[in-house]
Amino acid sequence: MNKRPTIRDVAAMAGVSVATVSRVLSGDYPVANATRTKVQRAVRELDYVVNAHARALSGSTSNVVALVMYDVVTPFFAFIASGVEYQATESDRLCLVCTTHGDPDRELEIVKLMREQHADAVILVGGVNMSDDYRERMYRYAKGLEDAGSRLVLCGRPSLGPDFPAITVEYDNAGGAFSATSHLLSSGHRRIAMLGGPIGNTTFDARLDGYRRALEAFRVHVDPKLIIHGDMSQESGFRQVQRLLADGVEFTAIFAANDFVAAGAMRALRAAGKSVPDDVSVIGYDDTPFAPELTPALTSVHLPHEELGRTAVKLALQRGEGSARQHVMLGTHIAMRDSVRPLI
Amino acid sequence: MNKRPTIRDVAAMAGVSVATVSRVLSGDYPVANATRTKVQRAVRELDYVVNAHARALSGSTSNVVALVMYDVVTPFFAFIASGVEYQATESDRLCLVCTTHGDPDRELEIVKLMREQHADAVILVGGVNMSDDYRERMYRYAKGLEDAGSRLVLCGRPSLGPDFPAITVEYDNAGGAFSATSHLLSSGHRRIAMLGGPIGNTTFDARLDGYRRALEAFRVHVDPKLIIHGDMSQESGFRQVQRLLADGVEFTAIFAANDFVAAGAMRALRAAGKSVPDDVSVIGYDDTPFAPELTPALTSVHLPHEELGRTAVKLALQRGEGSARQHVMLGTHIAMRDSVRPLI
DNA sequence: ACGATTCTAGAAAGCGTTTACCCTACGCGT
DNA sequence: ACGCGTAGGGTAAACGCTTTCTAGAATCGT
Structure with a gap:
């Protein structure tokens, strides 16, 4: 050898x-x-x-962008990752991927690893549980990364204030939920069940908030019985609907916090002999690739996943001092399909 | 600062x-x-x-595993990536992800980048177009990586012979197709359409081969009219079935080269007023998470995606000289659902 | 023809670790 | 009392590159 x-x-x-x-x-x-x-x-x-290490040691940039997310298989994350990877190779950077599976300690660990690696940018993707010490800890992370010469990007996660040393690239989470709910409302639905995500998570809190605001805008009573929380799996959607049905809660429409939940919900509805959209309208969130393949094809809130990822990298790599703490918000739109029907 | x-x-x-x-x-x-x-x-x-770079420069290992694949969003790749990432962090390695989008030059470029990075392991995932010079070029890659101290792993891609300096971790691609087709055959189907992938790709060639072998084992004529090639998208599946129908080709079952194609096929069937599984049985490949959510729930060949990824990393990181050129083959099984019905 | 530029290229000082090598001091068996 | 093995810690040489500084050669203006 x-x-x-x-x-x-x-x-x-x-x-x-x-x-x-x-x-x-x-x-x-x-x-x-x-x-x-x-x-x-x-x-x-x-x-x-x-030798990239020798070069990084001698020069100052490592040409690496780090991506930290919940997991790698959920379409939401996968598509954002795709955008990040795309823009990273466009900018001649390599792409380091780490997953947290929701463990805050793991996230801390990873940020430390990224400081060791001198990553040009560290992109934290997706919602998070905004606990008491989250802000404080995140502030320390940010400082550490800044000292290490890395840019921190919060992607699909709310900003921590304008003086916080990080770039924020969000999409209009609450706005998407507002539109979805409004779509149902203006189709005549009044009893709209919200199959939500875990409580405290910024993403799902925002979606729930959009739902609430839409109801209020239409002067419809927000019935707590219609709001259920669960994890984001198909099974969760299935069981949430079963429970609604078992409890005898009345509803003519469902707003699911993501497409997997919506799919599970539709399965439960079908199992209970209810037709979608004749008996119940359903709308999802994220517009996953399989949404058009469901029966009926699922109406869903479409997110600019890839652009989120791309923008995150672009902003992070952009030199100049003012650029270190920007905030951009991307829009969403509804992909209309066949799972929603006006209430007659 | x-x-x-x-x-x-x-x-x-x-x-x-x-x-x-x-x-x-x-x-x-x-x-x-x-x-x-x-x-x-x-x-x-x-x-x-x-400083990880200083450490890597001085010591000898970079603690990085590189993953090279077609893209990041196709469930097939995403799940393998998930397994790789899992086992990599288990082994205290970071995970570098690159995509090729099928471009062989890009793959070459990436392997060079990985040599620069001194990655502990370089994992090439998924099928490939086995062209004339592929072997030769791959051999040079392999040599270069070996000299750089990296282990090369071919994951879900056929081995290049026992003296080739690489580890191979495959799943039984042809075997899965054989089982799927046999399942259809033993349910009485004789006219089985094969919606295949691109010609020349090792993965889809193998699946087609399994289909052929099953028909031969059942002494059923292999009708070329029943075999169509396309890309692996939903749209492709949709159009392939439309064409079959338009050409008046008779068939009572479809074996699709992956679940996306199967979903598109089912949509086309529905659009043509044919019921699945009453008129046509359908079986997919890869057992993607949405397979159970389709209507009817799609029967599919299940692959040990995550285990493929994990095994790749495990073998690559295992020290000892004999370990540098192993070959393991993982099995598949059929996830039975509702899209197949015996022919009466 | 001669100083002033402009090209081109080498020498060497880092960059931040790890590690081979060396040294001291101390405890212990005989 | 003496040699020796060992725990503890310092010195300095890599590791492979980038980059500043320096200098010879070539070109140019006058």
Whole structure:
């Protein structure tokens, strides 16, 4: 097994100094054509590649963007990750992916790892449980990252104030929920069940809030019996509807906190002999790729997932001092399909 | 903005040498308790974290596992990635993710980047177009990675022979297709349409092969008219069925090369007024999370996605010389649901 | 023809760790 | 009392690159 060649080997073979090789490789400094050619031949000959760690140690950037999220398979996260990855390679960065599975300690751990790695940007994706000490801890993280020269981006997570050293890239969570609920309301529905997510999570609190505000805007009573919380799984949606039915709660429409819950809900409805959308209208959130494949095709709130990811990277990599604490909010829209019907 | 502290700052504050600090941090070398405490206090005081690049440069491992795949959102890849990420963090490694979108040049580029990064393992995921020069190029990659001290893993991609310096972790692609087709055959179906993937791709060639072998085992004629190729999208499945119908090809069952194609196919069938499974049985591949949510719930070939990913990492990180070129094959099974019905 | 620029390229000082090597002091067996 | 093994800790040499500083050669204006 050959040892991997270093820059000195290349320099020796080309008969120049290591400085010259380095300059040919980075291509910024003027180098005579003949010399450049010699060096390039040596590089090819030896199949030389630079050592990224040495380069990062010597220079100052690591060319790495870090992505921290709940998991990697939920479409919501996967699509944001896709946008991040896309823009990262566009900007010649590599993409480090870590998952927390909702564990705050793990998140702390990861941020430490990212400081070690000198990531150019650290992107925290998705909602979070805004606990008492979350802000304070997040502030320490942010400081640490700033000192390490990394940009912190909160993506799909609320800002922590304008003086907080982080970029925020949100989508209009509450607004999407408001539109969805309004859509149901203006179709004549008044008894709209909200199948919500875990309490305290910024994402699902916001969706619930949008639901509430829409009802209020239509002067419809917010009936607590219509609001259920669960995790975000298909099973949860299934059971939530079963419970509603078992409790004899009346409703003509369902607003589910995401498409998986909506799918489970529709399954429960079908199992109970109720037709969607004839008996009950259903609307989801996230507009996952399978939404159009359900029967009936699911109406859902569409999010600009990929653009969220792309914007996060773009802003983070943008140099200039004012850029370190921006806040952008992306819009949502409803993808209308067949799971909603006006109430006659 | 504070400069980030180095090990010398810690050493100075604790009144010891940098060597001692390093030893306290790695914890291998004996250090007196009092000294250790002093150092740890200084570390906390300064909020010091090691510089991963300096460590990687000095030591020899980068603690990074690289994952190269088609994209990040297709459930097939996402679940494998999930397994990789899981096992990587289990082994205290970070996980670098790159996508190729099917571009072989991009794959080459990425492997070079991974050599630069000194990744402990490079995992190439999923099928590939086995072109003439693929083998040769892959061989050069493999050599380069081996010299760089990285392990190469082919995951869900066929081995290139026992003397090829790479680990292979496959699932029984053809076997799964064989089972699926056999399931249809033993339910009495004889006219089974195969909605295949792109020609030349190892994954879809294998699935097609399993289909063929099953028909032959049942002594059923393989009718070329029943075999269509497309990309792997829902739309592709939809159009493939439309075409079959328009061409007046007779069939009582469909074997789709993945669940997305199956979903599109079912939609086309429904649009044409055909009932699944009363008129046509359908079976998918990959057993994506939405398969149970379709109407009817889709029978599909279940793959051990996460275990593929986990095994890839586990084998790659396992030290010992013989371990550098192993080959494991994982099994599949059919997840039976409601989209298949015996032909009466 | 001669000083002033402009190119080109080398020498060497870091970048922040780890680790091989060396040294001191102390306990212990004989 | 003496040699020795060992725990504890310091010194300095890598690790492989980038970049500043410096300097010779080539070009140019007058």
